Amino acid sequence: MEFNNNQMDTIAFPKAEDVVFEKLDPAYRKVSIYITAIFFVTALLVYLVIGIFIEKLFQFPLILIVLTGWAIVAALFIIVAIKSYDFEGFAVRDKDILYKSGIFFRSVLIIPFNRVQHCEIENGPIDRLFGLAELSLFTAGGSSSDLSIPGLTQDKAASLKNYITNRVAEDGEE
């Protein structure tokens, strides 16, 4: 069995021009901002509610420190939520799917369709509000190699799932 290495070079990869990563739906940026905001508002509310019972939490220097800290961390997370959208993207090839993510710690994950066990579409309440969905692919074994693409329009998620399911089935028949 002669191993053909030439073909590898033509297979596109992140930097190579052949694979153009598709952006997630623009609404996803809003969704991630909202989710981050909701999380931080809830955290603050919890603090305030607890503060009703434990008066210490409302005393002057502590409350100021907590509020400033909260504001800084929340602002950072919201900036990350805004920015990370620009670094996320997916690409579907004939035989596999690629997903890249990460602002600072970048990663590109590739899962061949013939190793996908099943796929799933999920949409949470905020996702639904914007007509978005998340597509998850599962492989056998641990959950570490699973891939989820958030921020797809519901139509796109459905058609993508359909495509992948067909490809997985084709592989099974061959």
Added chain:
Amino acid sequence: MEKSNYDFSVPNRQSYVAIIMILFKTINVVARQLFPVLVVILVGGSKQKGDYILWFVIAVSALTMIYSTINFFRTYFIVENDELILHTGIFSQKKISIPFSRIQTINFEQNIVHQFFSVSRIKVDTAGSEKNEFEFHALETVKAHALRDLVLSVKKEVEPSADATLNEETIIAPSYTKIMSLNPSDLLKVGLTENHFKSGGLIFLFFFWIYQNLQEVGVDVDEYSQEVPDWEWGIYSVLIIISLLLIISIVISLFRTLIKNYDLQFLRTARGFKIVSGLFTKREISALDHKIQHISWSDNLLKRLIGFKDLSLNQASGTELNTKQNIHIPGCSVHHIQSVVDTLFGTTDFESFVLQGIDRKYFERFALIISMILFIAGLLTYFIDQIDKMLPVLIVGIYFILTRYISYRKKSFGHNNELVFICGGIFGEKAEVLPMYKIQAVEIHQSPYQSKHQLCSLSLFTASGRIKIPYIKLSTGRTLSDTFIYKVESDKRMWM
């Protein structure tokens, strides 16, 4: 043939010994969970409260036992159309059917009670996301083996005839050839060359556990320890304590090895491997060739002296990554490993692999960070006049940097048409062999530092876990990733 005496097409129940097992297990679980509570009751405390708790415990245990016993009579299995069908449940009948092709392994276990009644605990593992695994507490050993042979032999045929009754002709009894076994002197060697630090850690954990439990029940250990007269910490007492600890560690290692690996037999079956071992509890684990995802072996300084390596066969795990699916065989020689590799992956010459090392920055980056931490810590301790406390920290830091350097020097990787071969280790040698087509996903990741230096780390995900190649050139990472992905996509073999 004796095997065909059993008719699995009619409902089969577990051996009655299973009831004993279930009762024993219940008591065991209850005792373990309620150990601190029971100690409180026994030691003293509020008498009446204790009585209530005791009655409650007894009631719960009794109910559990009754439930389990009824469940025993309601549980049975049938073999039908190459499927193992299990009926169970008291209030709602549950029917679990497992096609033979889904069965990963059937493993047996015999503790002393099992051995006395010549029954086996039988555990059927399936790979995949569904929780289709089940276990019988006790099944007559002969019957259990017959069932296993039936499942395996049907799988052997490409197109199993569904209606043909399985008789002697269709059942091809698996034949075993021995790859290796541990005789008592080998066992002793394995025990002596174990990682004694691990055993030492276990002692520590054990005492810590006792300490914690005593604290929980309200015994103040610290108070007692103050009553012990002040001890002169001379150099001799330290030496004595260290050598005592060492001896205890070695003894514990020996015991652990003896209990786990007594009479270990590593056998080759028609399409897989079988490992039988154990002193009190005899375990029989089988692994089918195509279920084994990757194999690895390692040694330490002591083991290298006598040429022993620990081999581990890593199988696809179910929903969770549990180490139970990895089969460890200690005391293998290079020849044993070579023969396992050859049977699994075809004749392989490890000398022919072109291995390349990882980038030097793997070490440099780490050394820089550790040195900086040490420096800052040194400054801090200097200002609070505690610089003499820095010595142990410094030693630990230097140890980390040194081991990182060794691991950088030893880490190397390469591949041929079929296999990925990764070497590494710190004090010992470690090697991993993974057939490319078993890869399920490939990930290239870069930290900001790595991006700056055009480096990356490569993760290969398999059904039996993740294998990482750290700090390689980005271009190398991409070529490797493309190669592996190409191989996976063009390979039509069953990988699981």
